[in-house]
Amino acid sequence: MKACSIHATKGEPGCATSSAPASRLAQPNPCSPTDFRSSDRCEPAPAARTPQPRPDPANRATNGRGNGTANPFRVRETTPKSACPASILVIADEADAADPLRATLTSAGYAILRARTGDPARGATAAAKPAAVLVNASPFGIAELDTCRRLLMLHGEACAPILLVRAAPDLVLESSGLPIGVIDILPAPLRPRDALVHIRAHIEGHRYATRQRLIAEEQARANLSKTRLLGMCAHDLRNPICAIRGMTEFLQDPDTGPLNPQQGELVTMTHDVSQTMLMLVNELLDLAAIESGGLRLNPAPASLRSVITQAVRVASVQAARKGTRIEFSRPSADPELTFDAPRIRQVVDNLVSNAVKFSPPGSCVTVSIAMPESSTEHPFVWVCVQDQGPGIPETERARLYTEFGRLSPRPTAGENSSGLGLAICRAIVEAHGGSIDAINQPHGGCVFCFNLPCQPCP
Numbered sequence: 001m002k003a004c005s006i007h008a009t010k011g012e013p014g015c016a017t018s019s020a021p022a023s024r025l026a027q028p029n030p031c032s033p034t035d036f037r038s039s040d041r042c043e044p045a046p047a048a049r050t051p052q053p054r055p056d057p058a059n060r061a062t063n064g065r066g067n068g069t070a071n072p073f074r075v076r077e078t079t080p081k082s083a084c085p086a087s088i089l090v091i092a093d094e095a096d097a098a099d100p101l102r103a104t105l106t107s108a109g110y111a112i113l114r115a116r117t118g119d120p121a122r123g124a125t126a127a128a129k130p131a132a133v134l135v136n137a138s139p140f141g142i143a144e145l146d147t148c149r150r151l152l153m154l155h156g157e158a159c160a161p162i163l164l165v166r167a168a169p170d171l172v173l174e175s176s177g178l179p180i181g182v183i184d185i186l187p188a189p190l191r192p193r194d195a196l197v198h199i200r201a202h203i204e205g206h207r208y209a210t211r212q213r214l215i216a217e218e219q220a221r222a223n224l225s226k227t228r229l230l231g232m233c234a235h236d237l238r239n240p241i242c243a244i245r246g247m248t249e250f251l252q253d254p255d256t257g258p259l260n261p262q263q264g265e266l267v268t269m270t271h272d273v274s275q276t277m278l279m280l281v282n283e284l285l286d287l288a289a290i291e292s293g294g295l296r297l298n299p300a301p302a303s304l305r306s307v308i309t310q311a312v313r314v315a316s317v318q319a320a321r322k323g324t325r326i327e328f329s330r331p332s333a334d335p336e337l338t339f340d341a342p343r344i345r346q347v348v349d350n351l352v353s354n355a356v357k358f359s360p361p362g363s364c365v366t367v368s369i370a371m372p373e374s375s376t377e378h379p380f381v382w383v384c385v386q387d388q389g390p391g392i393p394e395t396e397r398a399r400l401y402t403e404f405g406r407l408s409p410r411p412t413a414g415e416n417s418s419g420l421g422l423a424i425c426r427a428i429v430e431a432h433g434g435s436i437d438a439i440n441q442p443h444g445g446c447v448f449c450f451n452l453p454c455q456p457c458p
Contacts, residue, residue: 088112089113089115091121122151133162162183163184228288286424295427319356347429380453383451436448
């Protein structure tokens with residue numbers, strides 16, 4: 001059979017296929033992409049080689065004569081790229097226990113590098129970036145141990161997997177376990193094929209861990225950029241919203257001038273909407289601060305009972321519109337704690353507001369403080385807010401404190417809910433060293449409780 005030129009490189013015409021019978025065009029391609037020679041000719045593959053699949057008749061290509069016909073040869077786009085083989089660094093000062101592995105690793109496509117213990121090994125690892133490091137463990141001494149430890153300290157998570165190679169059993173290694181930085185010891189007596197399986201498994205595991213780490217770092221950078229953008233947008237929206245709210249309050253002032261009922265209703269509606277928008281913007285700013293690690297507390301001695309009393313007084317005005325009343329069970333003793341009063345007021349406001357939102361009209365919301373027992377080693381003061389709503393579905397509890405996490409129960413009077421409040425509450429409480437939880441009641445309703453440590457917060 002005459003060899004046919006696939007690429008005419010020196011003025012030679014290509015193989016003419018237009019005059020060939022259809023039966024010949026349907027034959028498998030006798031040329032394999034791996035059979036390219038330096039003469040730019042394609043030699044027929046051996047008869048024992050698996051034939052390539054039939055060409056698609058619909059796949060037309062321009063042959064050497066310039067007319068479009070079915071091309072029976074499936075030629076890849078360009079010359080195959082030359083891939084650098086993965087390298088394996090062998091660290092040894094004396095007789096190398098990895099010598100029996102050399103032929104097996106080389107035949108598997110790995111390039112073998114050699115270095116002595118100490119600085120040469122660290123320099124070779126930094127320069128070559130091997131896929132794995134084999135350390136001679138016959139014998140395994142102080143120099144080898146120090147090399148493994150320093151490689152781990154130098155490269156950290158990016159350090160290639162370090163394996164000890166031993167030609168005979170070593171009772172010291174078996175009894176002491178893995179040295180620092182070493183992830184495996186190739187078993188003795190050394191079997192090259194079995195050792196190759198171990199090495200490949202650790203190399204693939206290290207590559208997978210590296211990919212996952214890079215993905216996590218990329219996601220962290222994307223989240224940081226999102227948080228910064230969110231914070232800038234919320235900050236720029238805050239000033240005009242405050243201006244709108246201020247102008248509506250100015251119009252509502254009787255000294256400004258009388259308004260007819262329709263104008264008064266529109267001004268009140270505008271004021272309520274601007275207040276809702278301002279609350280949402282403040283929550284977005286808080287969320288941006290929490291995600292960027294910028295949530296800062298200003299703890300100072302304060303009265304927890306006074307903070308809750310003010311929050312209940314303000315929330316009672318909104319609750320009265322639904323016919324809901326808020327009861328505060330004041331303790332006999334006023335706990336003097338060290339905490340950030342505005343932040344804890346924000347937590348109480350959110351919990352009481354949620355209780356009013358999800359309770360039916362005409363219900364009762366109860367707020368209470370539970371004092372710690374004197375015998376408790378690490379005392380906490382508990383604040384509980386109980387509603388008469390539908391409770392928390394157990395299947396949705398995992399989304400309770402997530403950002404923008406809205407559950408199936410909806411506010412009973414169509415109130416707005418951003419899904420950010422509980423996530424912010426948990427961050428504030430945990431920053432004080434406390435915790436927050438939600439407990440469904442047997443006869444309906446839910447109790448949200450958070451605690452604060454009695455000792456000064458950090």
